[in-house]
Amino acid sequence: MAFYITTPIRFKCTQCSQCCYGGKYAYVRANDDEIKAIVDYLQIDKNQFTEKYLIKLVDHGYGIKMKTSQTARLTGKKGHCMLLNNKGKCSVYPVRPIQCRTYPFWPEILSSEQYWNDEVTRCEGINQGEVIDVDYIEQQKALSFAAEVIINK
Numbered sequence: 001m002a003f004y005i006t007t008p009i010r011f012k013c014t015q016c017s018q019c020c021y022g023g024k025y026a027y028v029r030a031n032d033d034e035i036k037a038i039v040d041y042l043q044i045d046k047n048q049f050t051e052k053y054l055i056k057l058v059d060h061g062y063g064i065k066m067k068t069s070q071t072a073r074l075t076g077k078k079g080h081c082m083l084l085n086n087k088g089k090c091s092v093y094p095v096r097p098i099q100c101r102t103y104p105f106w107p108e109i110l111s112s113e114q115y116w117n118d119e120v121t122r123c124e125g126i127n128q129g130e131v132i133d134v135d136y137i138e139q140q141k142a143l144s145f146a147a148e149v150i151i152n153k
């Protein structure tokens with residue numbers, strides 16, 4: 001049984017944007033529909049967008065690249081999603097991919113209470129705010145899982 005069924009979990013997003021940061025090999029998964037939605041939203045040429053922002057993944061689908069500034073490189077900081085604007089906010093928020101929408105309710109983070117609590121080092125919203133309804137958690141987790149499966153099919 002999933003731990004959050006017997007141990008209520010709390011979450012409140014503070015919009016700190018730390019979930020948009022990742023390590024050297026990180027990327028944000030996006031399928032064809034999600035890329036189309038972003039391209040339409042930004043009103044940018046799809047080929048230009050693909051060349052500048054995307055990496056083709058080995059299995060299937062695309063990843064939105066992480067950007068590491070010179071300062072970040074020198075100070076060892078993590079890169080951030082290329083779609084963060086210069087105020088550190090998501091520039092495609094209304095059409096952000098499911099990977100972003102469902103965070104932190106990803107199957108791997110919810111696979112144990114320890115993984116959930118460990119994720120606090122990245123997400124300051126974990127264990128803050130109101131208790132989250134189990135049905136909502138399950139729905140988000142299923143969406144995240146389905147997106148991964150579709151991309152990997």
Ligand code: SF4
Nearest residue numbers: 013014017019123125
């Ligand atoms: S890291 Fe957590 S609190 Fe910060 S923006 Fe992402 S989901 Fe919200």
